[in-house]
Amino acid sequence: MASRTNGGSSNGPVDKGADFANYFCTYAFLYHQKEMLSDRVRMDAYYNAVFQNKHHFQGKAVLDVGTGSGILAIWSAQAGARKVYAVEATKMSEHARTLVQANNLQDIVEVIEGSMEEVVLPEKVDVIISEWMGYFLLRESMFDSVICARDRWLKPSGVMYPSHARMWVGPIRSGLVDQKKNDYEAAMDDWYGFLEDTKDYYGVDMSVLTRPFSNEQEKYYLQTSLWNNLHPNQVIGTAAVIKEIDCLTASVNDILEVKSSFSSAISMAPTRLCGFAGWFDVHFRGRGEDPAQKEIELTTAPSSNTGTHWGQQIFMLHPPVHVDEEINLDVSFSMNRSKENHRLMEVEFDVKISKSSGKILPPINKKFYIE
Amino acid sequence: MASRTNGGSSNGPVDKGADFANYFCTYAFLYHQKEMLSDRVRMDAYYNAVFQNKHHFQGKAVLDVGTGSGILAIWSAQAGARKVYAVEATKMSEHARTLVQANNLQDIVEVIEGSMEEVVLPEKVDVIISEWMGYFLLRESMFDSVICARDRWLKPSGVMYPSHARMWVGPIRSGLVDQKKNDYEAAMDDWYGFLEDTKDYYGVDMSVLTRPFSNEQEKYYLQTSLWNNLHPNQVIGTAAVIKEIDCLTASVNDILEVKSSFSSAISMAPTRLCGFAGWFDVHFRGRGEDPAQKEIELTTAPSSNTGTHWGQQIFMLHPPVHVDEEINLDVSFSMNRSKENHRLMEVEFDVKISKSSGKILPPINKKFYIE
Numbered sequence: 001m002a003s004r005t006n007g008g009s010s011n012g013p014v015d016k017g018a019d020f021a022n023y024f025c026t027y028a029f030l031y032h033q034k035e036m037l038s039d040r041v042r043m044d045a046y047y048n049a050v051f052q053n054k055h056h057f058q059g060k061a062v063l064d065v066g067t068g069s070g071i072l073a074i075w076s077a078q079a080g081a082r083k084v085y086a087v088e089a090t091k092m093s094e095h096a097r098t099l100v101q102a103n104n105l106q107d108i109v110e111v112i113e114g115s116m117e118e119v120v121l122p123e124k125v126d127v128i129i130s131e132w133m134g135y136f137l138l139r140e141s142m143f144d145s146v147i148c149a150r151d152r153w154l155k156p157s158g159v160m161y162p163s164h165a166r167m168w169v170g171p172i173r174s175g176l177v178d179q180k181k182n183d184y185e186a187a188m189d190d191w192y193g194f195l196e197d198t199k200d201y202y203g204v205d206m207s208v209l210t211r212p213f214s215n216e217q218e219k220y221y222l223q224t225s226l227w228n229n230l231h232p233n234q235v236i237g238t239a240a241v242i243k244e245i246d247c248l249t250a251s252v253n254d255i256l257e258v259k260s261s262f263s264s265a266i267s268m269a270p271t272r273l274c275g276f277a278g279w280f281d282v283h284f285r286g287r288g289e290d291p292a293q294k295e296i297e298l299t300t301a302p303s304s305n306t307g308t309h310w311g312q313q314i315f316m317l318h319p320p321v322h323v324d325e326e327i328n329l330d331v332s333f334s335m336n337r338s339k340e341n342h343r344l345m346e347v348e349f350d351v352k353i354s355k356s357s358g359k360i361l362p363p364i365n366k367k368f369y370i371e
Numbered sequence: 372m373a374s375r376t377n378g379g380s381s382n383g384p385v386d387k388g389a390d391f392a393n394y395f396c397t398y399a400f401l402y403h404q405k406e407m408l409s410d411r412v413r414m415d416a417y418y419n420a421v422f423q424n425k426h427h428f429q430g431k432a433v434l435d436v437g438t439g440s441g442i443l444a445i446w447s448a449q450a451g452a453r454k455v456y457a458v459e460a461t462k463m464s465e466h467a468r469t470l471v472q473a474n475n476l477q478d479i480v481e482v483i484e485g486s487m488e489e490v491v492l493p494e495k496v497d498v499i500i501s502e503w504m505g506y507f508l509l510r511e512s513m514f515d516s517v518i519c520a521r522d523r524w525l526k527p528s529g530v531m532y533p534s535h536a537r538m539w540v541g542p543i544r545s546g547l548v549d550q551k552k553n554d555y556e557a558a559m560d561d562w563y564g565f566l567e568d569t570k571d572y573y574g575v576d577m578s579v580l581t582r583p584f585s586n587e588q589e590k591y592y593l594q595t596s597l598w599n600n601l602h603p604n605q606v607i608g609t610a611a612v613i614k615e616i617d618c619l620t621a622s623v624n625d626i627l628e629v630k631s632s633f634s635s636a637i638s639m640a641p642t643r644l645c646g647f648a649g650w651f652d653v654h655f656r657g658r659g660e661d662p663a664q665k666e667i668e669l670t671t672a673p674s675s676n677t678g679t680h681w682g683q684q685i686f687m688l689h690p691p692v693h694v695d696e697e698i699n700l701d702v703s704f705s706m707n708r709s710k711e712n713h714r715l716m717e718v719e720f721d722v723k724i725s726k727s728s729g730k731i732l733p734p735i736n737k738k739f740y741i742e
Contacts, residue, residue: 102579205473206440
């Protein structure tokens with residue numbers, strides 16, 4: 001008998017090395033920072049949030065969680081902050097420090113390389129500013145680090161930038177549903193050719209792996225959410241808020257799972273229900289007793305003019321549902337973190353469809369992966 | 372003052388979690404296995420090596436290091452092995468086990484999920500078979516695991532499949548040199564537009580990051596080796612063997628660094644010296660006192676008919692050298708493992724060019740990354 005060892009996939013507590021390899025590495029590239037800094041919707045929202053609410057920054061201590069190239073820390077200083085702590089886990093911290101100096105703000109902005117969970121600050125802060133939002137808001141699970149920062153370092157009277165966040169889901173139509181189905185079918189055709197060749201040339205019948213291969217390809221092409229910037233007219237029914245987060249009070253427990261039931265009417269017929277899109281918005285409202293002078297919204301909803309680098313996450317229904325009269329959807333939605341990688345998500349949709357004629361279609365249950 | 376913590380980049384011993392995330396994950400997909408199993412040059416070589424040398428397998432104990440989908444283990448059993456231990460670090464082991472059963476070889480082939488370094492076998496083996504070769508032979512550093520397997524589990528009289536390996540370098544011409552230069556210049560143009568926008572709209576001068584950004588882009592576009600399947604007529608001068616490995620005796624120390632000096636004559640003028648290509652071949656010769664009945668070669672050299680999934684690694688010279696008369700190259704080559712990730716490589720070329728007219732061109736020194 002031969003003994004076995006564990007290959008190393010991580011089901012237990014977070015493996016820091018793997019987490020760094022899987023996650024933080026991307027943010028260490030200026031190319032990636034530039035992509036985010038070129039997102040005008042994102043930049044305008046934070047810029048306006050800071051400079052139209054200078055009263056929150058003037059003479060104050062600010063903490064920027066995940067400063068990246070340092071832009072939010074620099075704006076905070078330019079808006080009058082007394083001190084800004086700019087925390088960054090990757091080597092991007094070195095570029096942030098360079099940029100702070102080039103803008104002559106080194107006496108105000110202190111760039112600290114380290115993980116937010118481990119950094120020690122010399123004082124509590126008045127403001128926590130952070131651009132922590134991942135695809136569909138919670139991918140990357142970076143808000144965990146913001147919560148940790150808030151609980152450890154925000155004064156009782158402190159303000160969160162942004163202060164609120166919401167997740168949205170709406171029914172959509174999209175040609176991607178056909179494209180991905182074609183891609184999947186081409187991959188399977190290719191597989192069958194491969195099976196024949198392997199048997200003919202090399203004497204091994206691999207057909208027993210057809211099921212696992214098709215599962216793998218289905219997961220890749222059909223069950224993994226897609227990035228897209230939709231046009232608003234692709235949203236074919238009412239969209240619903242499925243989660244609201246008060247950044248001042250939310251706990252990690254509150255965001256581990258997102259569960260929501262909502263109804264959506266599709267009055268645009270004929271059309272096809274091709275799936276659902278998920279997006280988010282965040283708001284800069286200050287705090288109840290210390291509100292923003294000017295409330296700012298950053299939305300990643302489908303837009304006819306400017307998309308964001310977040311786009312929307314698209315969850316496809318295969319096959320799509322032909323809508324030939326007014327229908328009503330009753331949707332149960334749930335999202336959990338992936339067991340293999342806590343920064344990725346698994347999503348489940350339960351959809352009941354009733355036609356205005358009274359007819360009820362077979363219920364739909366689909367699982368998706370946000371990778 | 373704020374305290375710092377270490378962000379987690381790995382310079383010390385191998386972080387197993389990061390290694391798994393960076394490396395093994397790919398091999399857990401059937402899609403990737405299929406790519407390798409569809410490489411006819413690779414498949415034909417191993418198939419012929421096994422079935423034209425059945426005397427090495429009949430009634431013997433075999434160890435397959437990194438069995439993947441299990442194909443080499445299955446062939447070994449079909450060629451008459453008494454017992455095959457098929458070791459695989461990823462969950463691909465489950466598919467290998469399924470495939471073994473479907474081919475009714477479960478009494479001979481034992482699939483073991485685990486890392487080669489930790490697995491314990493119940494006996495020593497007569498043959499170690501493995502397809503361990505990465506790009507330019509040594510990328511992935513998987514031969515380390517084969518060496519470990521050999522030192523622990525091969526009988527003193529045992530045979531290695533393959534038995535020998537060689538690395539080659541040759542001077543080439545390729546339009547990729549222009550393409551990559553254009554890509555790099557487009558990325559820089561884009562950066563300058565970005566700098567203007569960021570200053571105009573958001574009041575932050577990022578020009579101090581131009582140098583690190585261009586370094587990052589240069590590394591990506593100009594200093595990272597490229598995958599390509601060259602046509603033989605793109606090799607414009609004599610190619611040289613820069614490393615020979617006897618798989619039966621090589622130690623990890625022998626492959627940590629590859630150093631070689633060689634000369635190459637370019638007699639095809641006019642042309643452009645656009646850089647160098649690196650490739651490898653492996654041989655199945657059995658062992659001195661127990662040779663192969665039929666020696667098989669697997670080469671990844673530029674070929675006019677069939678490429679391999681390994682292709683060649685291309686190291687570009689920017690700018691290329693115009694060759695208007697016969698020239699001779701004196702090349703010093705060295706390759707080391709990357710400090711950040713022991714499975715990646717760093718390569719350095721020192722090139723002296725002398726024309727047949729006696730004129731000597733300025734020496735060229737270039738560093739490259741095999742990512």
